[in-house]
Amino acid sequence: MSTAETFDKLRAHARETALVASISGLVEWDELTYLPPAGGDWRAEQQAYLAGVAHRLSTAPELGDWLAELRDSDEASDPEGDIGCCVREMSRRYDRETRLPGDLVEEIARTSSKAHHAWTDARKADNFALFLPWLEKTLHLQRQKAEAFGYGDSPYDALIEDYEPGETAASVGRVLAGLRAELAPLVQQIVGSDRTAPSELVRKSFCVDQQTAFGKAAAAKVGFDFDSGRLDVTAHPFCGGAGPRDVRMTTRYQENDFADAFFSTLHETGHGLYEQGLPADWFGLPPGEAISLGIHESQSRMWENLVGRSQGFWRHFFDPLGKAFPAAMKGVDPEAWYFAVNEARPSLIRTESDEATYNLHVIVRFELERAMIEGTLAPADLPAAWNEAYASIVGITPPSDANGCLQDVHWSAGLFGYFPTYSLGNLYAAQFFDQAEADLGDLEAMFAEGEFAPLLGWLREHIHSVGQRLSASQLVERVTGKPLSHEPLMRRLRAKFAPLYGF
Known part of the structure; x- marks a missing residue:
C-alpha cells in the first residue's frame, strides 16, 4: 500500500473514532443541561458503552499497523507536516490507550456519570458524606489508570499527560x-x-x-x-x-x-x-x-x-x-x-474569583489532588485539608463544604x-x-x-x-x-x- 493509501485509511478510522467521541460529547452536554433526574443511571450505561466503543476503535490493531507503516515514510519526517503531526500525536495516544484495559475505561465512564449526580446532590445538601464513597471509588480508578499508563516520579504525572502533554x-x-x-x-x-x-x-x-x-x-x-x-x-x-x-x-x-x-x-x-x-x-x-x-x-x-x-x-x-x-x-x-x-479580594468560589486571586484557588486544588493521587491525603480528610489550605493560601476559611471542597465538578x-x-x-x-x-x-x-x-x-x-x-x-x-x-x-x-x- 502506498503512503497516501495508508494515510487515507488512517483518516477514515480517525473520523469514525471522532464521530463516536462527538456523540459522547453531545450525550454529556445533555446530561449536564436537560437530563431528567431519574435518567442518571441509564445515562451512565450509555456513556460507558460509548467509552467502550471509542476505546476499541482507538486501540484497534490495524491502527497500530498503519501508524508503524507511516512512521517509516519520508512524508512523516516533517513533525509539523500533515502526516508527521498525525503520526507523532496519534502514536502517543495509541501507546497510552493500548495500555488501558477496556473494562477499566468503561468503569471510569460509568462511575464518572454516577459520581456527577452524587456530587450534585451532595453540594445541594452541603453533605460531603454523600459524595465521599464516589470520590474514593474515582480515586481508586484513577490510580489504576496511572498504573496502567506507567510513570516515573508520581502517578500524577501519568494523569496530567491527558491534559497538558509533557508536564509533570x-x-x-x-x-x-x-x-x-x-x-x-x-x-x-x-x-x-x-x-x-x-x-x-x-x-x-x-x-x-x-x-x-x-x-x-x-x-x-x-x-x-x-x-x-x-x-x-x-x-x-x-x-x-x-x-x-x-x-x-x-x-x-x-x-x-x-x-x-x-x-x-x-x-x-x-x-x-x-x-x-x-x-x-x-x-x-x-x-x-x-x-x-x-x-x-x-x-x-x-x-x-x-x-x-x-x-x-x-x-x-x-x-x-x-x-x-x-x-x-x-x-x-x-x-x-x-x-x-x-474587584479583587479573597473569596470562596474559584469560578467567581478575580484575576488577582484566581490562581491561588488553582494552587489549592493542585496541591490537594496531587496529595490524594499520591496517597498522602485520604479522601475522608479532604474537607479539613481544604479549609486549612484556603486559610493559609487564599486567606479565607470556607463556612461549609458546599462553598469549599464540593464547589467544583472536576473530581x-x-x-x-x-x-x-x-x-x-x-x-x-x-x-x-x-x-x-x-x-x-x-x-x-x-x-x-x-x-x-x-x-x-x-x-x-x-x-x-x-x-x-x-x-x-x-x-x-x-x-x-x-x-x-x-x-x-x-x-x-x-x-x-x-x-x-x-x-
Whole structure:
C-alpha cells in the first residue's frame, strides 16, 4: 500500500473514532443541561458503552499497523507536516490507550456519570458524606489508570499527560510556586488597601432574560458564530460540542449578580472561539485539535479577563448595558463600573474569583489532588485539608463544604490533573496578548471602537489554525520568541490593580 493509501485509511478510522467521541460529547452536554433526574443511571450505561466503543476503535490493531507503516515514510519526517503531526500525536495516544484495559475505561465512564449526580446532590445538601464513597471509588480508578499508563516520579504525572502533554507534577509545582511567590504579596497589597470596589453595582437586580440576551450579543460581537453553536444553562459552566460546527456553551444566572453569568459567558466564548477556529477539515485528527487544555484555557481567560474586563471593552459596551438594564444602571459612573467588575479580594468560589486571586484557588486544588493521587491525603480528610489550605493560601476559611471542597465538578468527573491547566492558561494568555498587541497596536483602543476582529484574526492565524502541529511550549516560543514566563501576567496584574487600589 502506498503512503497516501495508508494515510487515507488512517483518516477514515480517525473520523469514525471522532464521530463516536462527538456523540459522547453531545450525550454529556445533555446530561449536564436537560437530563431528567431519574435518567442518571441509564445515562451512565450509555456513556460507558460509548467509552467502550471509542476505546476499541482507538486501540484497534490495524491502527497500530498503519501508524508503524507511516512512521517509516519520508512524508512523516516533517513533525509539523500533515502526516508527521498525525503520526507523532496519534502514536502517543495509541501507546497510552493500548495500555488501558477496556473494562477499566468503561468503569471510569460509568462511575464518572454516577459520581456527577452524587456530587450534585451532595453540594445541594452541603453533605460531603454523600459524595465521599464516589470520590474514593474515582480515586481508586484513577490510580489504576496511572498504573496502567506507567510513570516515573508520581502517578500524577501519568494523569496530567491527558491534559497538558509533557508536564509533570514537579514541573507544574515549580511554575505554580514561582507564580505564588510574586502573586501572594500583590494580593496582600490589595487586601491592605483602604480603597473598596463598588461591588454593589453588579449585585443589583438584573433581569435574567436580559442577561441572557446581553451575554449572547456580547459573545456574537467578539466573534462567536451562533449558527455553529448555542448557549444554555447548567450548574457549572462549560464548553463542549458535537462537532466542528456544533459548539455547545453553557452558563448560569443569578438575578442579583451580573458578573457571574456575564464573565462565565465570555469565558466559555473564548473556548468556543477556539473550537470554531480549529481546521474543520481535520476534525478528529491532530491538525484539527487543540494543543492542550492550558492553551485552550488561554483563550477563555484572554476573552474573559484581558478583553472583557478591560477599560476599552466597557467603553464600547457601557451604553448598551445601560439600555439593557436602565433601572440597575441609572446614575452609574463608567469608571465606578470598571472598578466594580475588577474587584479583587479573597473569596470562596474559584469560578467567581478575580484575576488577582484566581490562581491561588488553582494552587489549592493542585496541591490537594496531587496529595490524594499520591496517597498522602485520604479522601475522608479532604474537607479539613481544604479549609486549612484556603486559610493559609487564599486567606479565607470556607463556612461549609458546599462553598469549599464540593464547589467544583472536576473530581466527580475523574478529571485529576486538569486544574493546573487553568493557571498555565493564564500565563499563556498574558504572553500571547502581549505579542498580539506588539503586532497589532493598541488593542484597548480597538475594543473601545467595537473592533474585536483584529485580535480574533491574530488568534486564528497564530494559535487556532496550528492544531497540534506544535506542542504548547513550542507554540509559545514560536509565537512570542520566549519560553513561558509568569512575568507578563504579573506585569498586567500590577498595572491594573495598583491604580485601582492606590499602591
